[in-house]
Amino acid sequence: MKKLVSILIIISVLCMGCTGQSRQQQVNQNGAGEAAQEKVLNMAVFWFDSNLEPTEGWNGWALTRCGIGENLVQVDENLEFKPVIAASYEQVDELTTIFQIRENVTFHNGHVVDAKACKASIERALDISDRDDVKFPVESITAEGQTLTIKTTIPYATLINNLADPVFVIVDASVADDEQFKFKPITTGAFKVETFTPSVGMTLHKHTSHWSGDIGVDVVNVKYIQDASTRTMTLQSGEIDLATQVSPKDLALFENDDHYVVQKGPNLRVFLLRINMDKPYMKHLAFRQALCYGIDKATYASQIVKGIPAKGPFNDMLPFHVKEDDAYPYNPEKANELLDQLNMVDTDGDGIREMNGENMILTYISRSNHGNDANNIGMAMQSQYREIGLGVDIVQVENYADIASSGEYDLLWERWTSAPTADPQYFLEASYKTDSSGNYGHYSNQDLDKVCLALDKELNKDSRHRLGAEGAKILMDDVASIFLYYQEGTIVTNKNVGGVYRFISEVYYIDDRVTME
């Protein structure tokens, strides 16, 4: 028996040892064993891609979120453009923008960042990125000393917005061919990657030559923790100093505790039900209005999903949101009135209205990976629509695109990032413009199309915002979709962590301003 126990212990110790970390983390948990005065920040993120190559998909988000990568220009926490690698920029005509690159910027490997380096980085992204949605039509990019000039082939209103996308994080293109580059990219941010293990996390050390001066944190341990409950508990245990996307249900644990700082507010995700406009009854505005009046969105948002009730595509933090109140607040009496006017009545006493002899039963589709929220809201709607004489069939599918293109639905659950580059054009155009690719419901509205056309040509930011708000109001008034709720973004930090801001875009979590007491 002793032999058996000994063998078990030896095997387990050997296995624990032989599968140890290939690249040992330099810093222990909770600062144990760390060098004197070394400031270590442990943060948890809920999403990691398999590598850190910013031109691949959305991988660049890990770089911007953790203060590793910087762009020429970024969108700050107030949704204003903030020159970063570029000290300033100026649009000299409708095709040409000139950027003055900061004098004292260096890459993590010590190479100096000048206009030539920025040009190489941007051209590399345009050349190899799979993100066609953020590319722009280039006539020429020229570099002279610290002056970078980008000329587009056509007037391109969202050039700066696109350049702020993580795809265009400035990297040292001269070393980007190295096979380790995608795991340890050479960028300019406040922190540089020391170790990166997909599905586990990364260790970052401060960039001692960062252009902003000394960084207030020496080491950042970024942990990949997918489960929201686990993120909450590691915050409570002190294992983690900063966590994002803490479950709204757990927020109360931190909001009433002086040891934590909670920041929350709407992010850019909007959850909506796309309406199939090919259905004859959906062509009636009154019917669509009744659908809106018939549901209590505010309660869904507060009780089911802990979100913020939506009144249009853009939340109130965005400068192009709908200024007016929700056009169709919960009002079942009004819904009944509208349905009666449409001659949709229940003739057989089964509680469901009919149209042309057919029971009005709406098909509500969500995707199986949308989770419980989509289903729970569907059930709440089923119950409330029953009160106004409409039936609802809730269906969860996997072949979502097939169903959407086949038109076998009335209401289609969708989740969109409504303004990924802090500009309204993308969402209005991709989702609602007549015959656009994301317009599965075949919505068509000449007024909205005109707004999209105007956005194509308009270069002035304020005018674009005004047009965006106009488009959003058209969608709300015309019930192009049922806009349900905006997701609430959260960031929770221990009180000893400073300089952390909540960015509505969630493209950034920490940057050069982060500090630790």
Next chain:
Amino acid sequence: MRKYIISRGIQLIIVMLLASFITFLLTYISPSDPAEMMLTAHDVIPTEELLEKTREEMGLNDPFIVQYGNWLIGVLRGNLGYSSSEREQVAVVLGSRMLMTIRLAVAAIVLLIVFSLSLGVLSAVKIHTFIDQVIKGISFAGISMPSFWLGLILIYYFVVKQRWFTITNPYDLNSVILPALTLAIPLSGRYIRQIRAAVLEQYTEDYVVGARARGIHEMRIMKKHILPNALKSIITLLGLSIAVLLGGTVIVENIFSWPGLGSMALNAVTYRDYALLQGYVLFMAFIYVSINFLVDVTTQLLDPRVRLGGYQDDV
């Protein structure tokens, strides 16, 4: 023995082929579109053009048999393919995840054997006493506890309240204990009862009664006679448990952010990552057949009456 190993080798190839084919077929006929799954993971509502381009890149436009054939030819050349969700060679992904799963599985198996052996034997020795009742209660509780609940309770008590353990660094021994316990406790519940029953069965055997009559010490009877014979009956069960643990455990891995095969398989299914899913299935088929083979060999070593391929009559 050689003939047996050859036949097992052939069996392994057949099982792996069948498993991979069936998995490929099931994934193929499932209504979801891997290209769409991958794109929508990032909140992109894909355009038809983008979908088509992605399908082409992923080789999804070829007929089923061509897709399967291409994959199989690649495997025979030692190339398990490229994971679309992990953007990495399947072999690399499997390799890194496998190490972490082995690490967790070994820890869980050690705890499982220690718990179940000690409590199972104690329960049998102290039959019909208060201790026996308590151990039976522990065993039932272990079986009844859902892993996710147990995992969260362990985290809450030992990480949040007591701060004895950490869970965010899987390379640290301190972070292995709780997930290993979460896996071991429910399994132990089953094993304690099995071991208790097996030991009690041996207690009534003539050779045990004879040994007692000859005045041999109870502990010696237990170590030399009862335990080896009792353990034979649970070797097969243990083999299956080892195979399950080596396949990764989705729920526990998710709760503890453990980067093993279980969470990888879940992602592969979520994103319909054919190549990664196929690689995982191949690996699992290999593990199950190999573990079965080892169980057979171990059983024969413990009981020479057993012949590989069936029992030999004691005539």
